[in-house]
Each structure stands twice: as structure tokens, then as C-alpha cells.
Amino acid sequence: MEPRNQTSTSEFILLGLSERPEQETLLFSLFLCMYMITVVGNMLIILAIGADSHLHTPMYFFLANLSLVDFCLATNTVPKMLVNIQTRTKSISYPCCLVQMYFFHFFGIMDSVLIAVMAYDRFVAICHPLHYATIMSPRLCGLLAGGLWVCSCFISLTHILLMTRLVFCGSNELPHYFCDLTPLLRLSCTDTSANRIFVLMVAGMVIAMPCICILASYAHIIMAVVKVSSAGGRKKAFSTCGSHLSVVALFYGTTIGVYLCPSSIHTAMKEKASAVMYTAVTPMLNPFIYSLRNRDLEGALRKLVNRKITSFS
Template identity: 55%
Template sequence: MERGNQTGVRNFLLLGFTEDPDLQPLLFGLFLSMYLVTFTGNLLIILAVISDSHLHTPMYFFLSNLSFADIGFTSTTIPKMLWNIQKQSQVITYAGCLSQIFFFIVFGCLDNLLLAVMAYDRFVAICHPLYYMVIMNPRLCGLLALGSWSLSVTGSLPETLTILRLSFCRSRRIPHSFCDLPEVLKLACSDTLINNTVVYFVTIILAVFPLSGILFSYSKIFSSILRISSARSKYKAFSTCGSHLSVVSLFYSTGLGVYLSSAVTSSSRTSLVASVMYTMVTPMLNPFIYSLRNRDMKGALVRLISRAPSLIHRAFRGLS
């Protein structure tokens, strides 16, 4: 395979799902619908949390951050994918590819960290209910959210910046719908040992540790619930963390499915299809899980939607 200097790299080619022109409109409609549902659903959760005083609690504060992260996660990849399908193009610039990698890792790590923080919040609420408001005070909640954002950005920077040292082969065809870091590293002609080391280190810090924290928190939660004698109290305790546990299960099962599928088979097509669950389906389903399994959130969304016409009318009156 021919080699090329990094200075000559101006763009990559995203091969996407298919080159069949008959399937392009179908894919465009499917992914556009998924993106609009994801964006709208998560935006409604953010607006409901902001507008409803009943939801001004640590749990919903972290939920609004998670919804914002999901919007960013999907907005990093899907709009460019839709643009390429619409323009019948596969090109993404070198700078655009690096930007995708950076923000994809930022929002992916942020999801991990926020789910861990939310698991800790549920642990305190169920295992130490009398001290909940003392422990989960506004200052701690702000620090946990700020720390999650800071760690995500800090973790993404070295993974992205180390790509700048690589030279790439002349064939820069990425068998994916976005610039997935492992696929980009496969195209490098230079040594990727440093890159892989950084990837493993960041994965351990920002993926394995948060998952360990989630598992530890829920082991304590289940242990505490099992000691409750009242069946009604047990049900209430389970219901308070049911939505979060569903999202955690969906997030990690689909994420692990992507990496296990790529480990079991060398087929890029299999990995591409599996990544749809992780990058598109999970963020789209999160709002439904929280709204359908949570009575407070359902009530807040109903009140928000019922007030929407009057708010829009007021906004137009203000403009006129």
C-alpha cells in the first residue's frame, strides 16, 4: 500500500452503510426521523426540568445534563451523515474528522460519568434517605456535573491530539458512517503504539471506573432494598431507580455489543450496524424510558406541552 505524508491529508472518505442509490432516500428518512425524535425528546426533558419547580432536585439536574450529552452525542455524527447522503458525497475533511472524534469521545465519556453520578445519587437516596439533601447539596451536585464535563474534555484531548503525529496511507477510506477512532487508526502508516496506549488508559479511567462505580452503587442499593420488610416500600425503592437502571442497561449492553461484535468478527459491516444501536438508538430511547417510567416527569412534560401554545403566542407578540 502506498504511503502519504500527514501534511498531504486533506480529507477522508466515509463509506457509510451502502452505495446503492435506491437505498439512500430510505436511509436518509430513517436517520433524519431518529435524529429529530432524539433531539426533540431530550430537549423536552431539559425544558421540563428547567420550567417545573418540582423537578429542581439532584436527580433531574443530572438527567438534564444527560439529555444535553445525548443531543451532543448524536449531533456529532448524524447531521454530517445526512449531509453526505443528501449530497451523495463521502468526503469529510481532515479537520472535520478530528472534530468528530473529539466531540464523540467527549459526549461518550460524559454519558459514562453522568450515569455513574446518577447511580451514586440513587444510592444516597435509597441507602441514606435521611441525609440525602445534606449529602446531595447544590454545591456537590454542581461540582459533580462540572467534574464530569472537565474529565470528558480532558480525556478526549490526548486521544485526539495524538492523531496529529500520525501519517496516513493514500487509501483513506473509512468503512463507517462517521470518523470512528479505531477505524481511523487502522489507516495510519506510522506506529500507533502511543495512540493505543492513550486509548486504553482513557477507557480505563472514563469507562471502566464509572461502570465499576455503577455496579458498586447498585449492589449496595439492592442489598439495602432486600432488607426492607414492607413489600410496598420495596416497590417504591425499586421504582425510584427503575428508569436509571433501564438506561444504564441499555447504554452498556449496546456499547458492549458494538465492541464484542467487532472483536468476534472482522467484518466492518457488522460493526457498522452494531454501532447504530450505541450511537443512535440508545439516545433516542432514553427520553421515552424516563418519561414512561417516571410519574413526575410525565406530569412535567404534560404541563410543559399544555403551556407551549401560550408561550409561543407570547413570544410572537413580543417580536411584533
């Protein structure tokens, strides 16, 4: 039968993280707490950086962008899941599904490349400290951030345009808690080869290449730090990079497992577990990771909280 004569589904059923009703109350409470921590933590980071002029540097500029992206990434997926659990309705319309998938890829791409840009910033700061202000100029930072938003928009839109070609004429049950690309492709009854090729191309551009750039940056950083004669200087350099490396391990460890591993080893449970890591757990942990052992950021957060307490009093 020709694809044009087939009737495509108008909605999908999100099966969620668990199909057992007795577990849904626990999941609702857990993810509500995680989401509230994500919102408060990332908003505090953004407000603290914006309020403290000492933090108006490239490193904190990109950190504020990362916090905004993490907040948006979690907001795109978690609230819908909470509503579905609370209302006992698991359906999502096809247009809403495409919108959710668009923003998921948009902010996911932003997250991946921003982490690589932050690694480059640390490379310049440690390996070329005398030229740091010249290289990481406000103009370059603005171009990097603005170009990233534009590229993410273009890539995500291409994903959606390729999805609109597909027909879903079989089961409309999606074994996930949001509209992710890989499970959706499995439900299509038309040829998805173009979509899968584009997925691999994008994964190479926004996951593999940034990961390689991060490894190269930190290889140079380690070589530069080892040459530092002062033990205090080495400790400070590793302390600055340690938080970023923790975020790199969290983010890329899960995304590579989903988008670059062969599809034959994927299972619905593994995909959902990985998705929880990079849409809920990582955005929640990032504010803690970046604020720990960062005296400048800790001081700015303390000033912000004290100012708010004083104003309320």
C-alpha cells in the same frame, strides 16, 4: 521510508452505513425521523426540568445534563450522515474529521460517567435517605458536573493530539458513517501503539470503572430494598431504578463491545451497528425510558406542553 517524508491524506471518504444506493433513501428517512425524535424528546426533558421547581433536585439535574449530552452526541454524527446521503458526497476534510472525533469522544465520555453518577445518586437516595440532602448538596452536584466537563475536554483533546502525530498515506476510505477512532487507526501507515494504549487506558477509566461503580451501587441498592418491609416501598424503589438500569444496559452493552473486546473479533458492520446504538438509538430512547412510570416528570412535561399550547392559542 521515514514518516516525515510521507504525504498524509487531506480528506477521508465516509462509506456510510450502506454502499447500496437503493438503501440510502430508506436510511435517510429512518435516521431523519430518529434524529427529530431525539431533538424533541431531549429538549422537552431539559425544558420541563428547568420550568418545574419541584424537579430541581440532584436526580433531575443530572438527567437534564444527560439529555443535553445525548442531544449533542446525536447532533455530532447524524446530521453529517444525512447531508452526505442527500448530497451524494461522502468526503470529509481531515480537520473536520478531527473536530467530529473530538466531540464524539467528549460527549461519549460525558454520557458514560453521567450514567455512573446517576447510579451513585440513586444509591445515596435509597441507602442513605436521611443524609441525602447533605451528601448530594448543590455544591457537590456542581463540582461533579463541572469536573466531568473539564475531564472530558482534557481526555478528548489528548486523543486528538495523539492523532495529529499519525500519517495516512494509503487508502482514505473509512468504513464508517462518522470519524471514529478505531477505524481511523487502521488506516494509518505509522505506528499507532501509543494511541491504542491510550484508548485502553481511557476505556478502563470511562467505561470499565463507571460500570463497576454502577454494579456496586446497585448491589447495595438491591440489598437495601430487599430489607424494606413495605411492598409498595420496594416497588417504588425498583421503579425508580428500572429506567436507569435500562439505559445502562443499552449504553454499556454497545460501548464495551467496541472498545474493550479484542480487535480481532471486530468487523466494520459490527462497529457500525454498535455505533448506531449509542449515537442514535440510545439518545432517542432515553427520554422515553426516563419519562415512563415517572409521575413527576410526566406531570412536568404535561404542564409544559399545555402551557405552550395555551400560549400559541
